[in-house]
Amino acid sequence: MPPLDLVFDATQANFEADVLQASLQQPILVDFWAPWCAPCLTLGPMLEKIVADFNGAIKLAKVDTDVEAQLAGAFGIRSLPTVVLVKDGQMVDGFMGALPEGQIREFLARHNIVAADADATLADDPDAPPEAATPAESVEETIARLQQEIAAQPDKSELKLDLAIALMQAGNTESAEAELDALPANLSTDSKAKRLRSQLDLAQALKDAPDLATLQARVEKNPDDFAARDMLGVRLLLSGDAAAGLDQFLHILRVKRDFSDGIAKKRLLAAFAILDDEDLVGSYRRKMASLLF
Structure with a gap:
C-alpha cells in the first residue's frame, strides 16, 4: 500500500x-x-x-x-x-x-x-530525450479491436471472454453479461470468467440501491434489516472498505444464515473472487468456515 x-x-x-x-x-x-x-x-x-x-x-x-x-x-x-x-x-x-x-x-x-x-x-543526462512509449489503448479501442478480431476468428472463444471483460471495464454491464453468458462451458470456469461474474453480481446488487449513509442509518435503526445490511456490505466492499463490507456479510451469516436463500455466503464468495489481498481473503475465508462448519 x-x-x-x-x-x-x-x-x-x-x-x-x-x-x-x-x-x-x-x-x-x-x-x-x-x-x-x-x-x-x-x-x-x-x-x-x-x-x-x-x-x-x-x-x-x-x-x-x-x-x-x-x-x-x-x-x-x-x-x-x-x-x-x-x-x-x-x-x-x-x-x-x-x-x-x-x-x-x-x-x-x-x-x-x-x-x-x-x-x-x-x-x-537532462538533455536525453524520453523513451518513446506505445500509445495507450483506450477501453473503447480495446473493445473495437476485439470485435474485429472475433469477426476474423469467430471460433476463438478466449477473445470473447476478453471482450466481456473490456465491456465491464467500460461500464457496459448488460453487454458484458450477455457476452459472458454466451461463452462455451469450458471457459465458464476460467478464473477471469469467475471474477467477471462476481463483479457483475455485485454491481447488480446495487441497482437502485440507497446511498451509503441511508443504508448505514437503516442498519443502525434496525440491526435485523438484513436487506439493508446486505446492500451496505456491497457498497462498502465496492468503495474500497473491503473488511467492513465482509463484516456485514458475516453478521448476516451468523444471525440469519438462510436470509434471501443464503445470500451472505454468495456475497462472501463473490468478494473473495475479486479481492487481490490474499491475507484478507484468507482471514475471512476462515471466519466464514467457522460459521458454516
Missing part, C-alpha cells in the same frame, strides 16, 4: 489547494469513481499500487462522485471510472475505464512521469 499522504480523498473544499496548487510541485492523478461502479473496484487498487511503485513521484486524489457531484460536473465527467492527470495546475490528459496496469504506466510515461528512483538516472 502507498503511504497515506500519497493517496487522499479530494473534495470541492480541498481541491484548489490539495490538487491544483499541489500539482505545481508534483503531478496528481484524479480518480473519479463511485461505490456502485464495479470497474472502479478494479481500477482503484491498481492506481494505488502504481502510486506506491512510483515512490512519491505522483499522488492519487480520489473523488467519490456520489458525494462530490458538483466537482464531477465541473470536470464534465460522463463515464466512470474516469482518471484525469493534473500537472502545473492544469488538466493535461486523462482516460476512461479500467485500463490494464501496463497501459496506465505507458500513459504516465508519455508525460515523462517515472518512479522517483528512476528520476535520478534521467537527471544524469
Whole structure:
C-alpha cells in the first residue's frame, strides 16, 4: 500500500489547494469513481499500487462522485471510472475505464512521469530525450479491436471472454453479461470468467440501491434489516472498505444464515473472487468456515 499522504480523498473544499496548487510541485492523478461502479473496484487498487511503485513521484486524489457531484460536473465527467492527470495546475490528459496496469504506466510515461528512483538516472543526462512509449489503448479501442478480431476468428472463444471483460471495464454491464453468458462451458470456469461474474453480481446488487449513509442509518435503526445490511456490505466492499463490507456479510451469516436463500455466503464468495489481498481473503475465508462448519 502507498503511504497515506500519497493517496487522499479530494473534495470541492480541498481541491484548489490539495490538487491544483499541489500539482505545481508534483503531478496528481484524479480518480473519479463511485461505490456502485464495479470497474472502479478494479481500477482503484491498481492506481494505488502504481502510486506506491512510483515512490512519491505522483499522488492519487480520489473523488467519490456520489458525494462530490458538483466537482464531477465541473470536470464534465460522463463515464466512470474516469482518471484525469493534473500537472502545473492544469488538466493535461486523462482516460476512461479500467485500463490494464501496463497501459496506465505507458500513459504516465508519455508525460515523462517515472518512479522517483528512476528520476535520478534521467537527471544524469537532462538533455536525453524520453523513451518513446506505445500509445495507450483506450477501453473503447480495446473493445473495437476485439470485435474485429472475433469477426476474423469467430471460433476463438478466449477473445470473447476478453471482450466481456473490456465491456465491464467500460461500464457496459448488460453487454458484458450477455457476452459472458454466451461463452462455451469450458471457459465458464476460467478464473477471469469467475471474477467477471462476481463483479457483475455485485454491481447488480446495487441497482437502485440507497446511498451509503441511508443504508448505514437503516442498519443502525434496525440491526435485523438484513436487506439493508446486505446492500451496505456491497457498497462498502465496492468503495474500497473491503473488511467492513465482509463484516456485514458475516453478521448476516451468523444471525440469519438462510436470509434471501443464503445470500451472505454468495456475497462472501463473490468478494473473495475479486479481492487481490490474499491475507484478507484468507482471514475471512476462515471466519466464514467457522460459521458454516
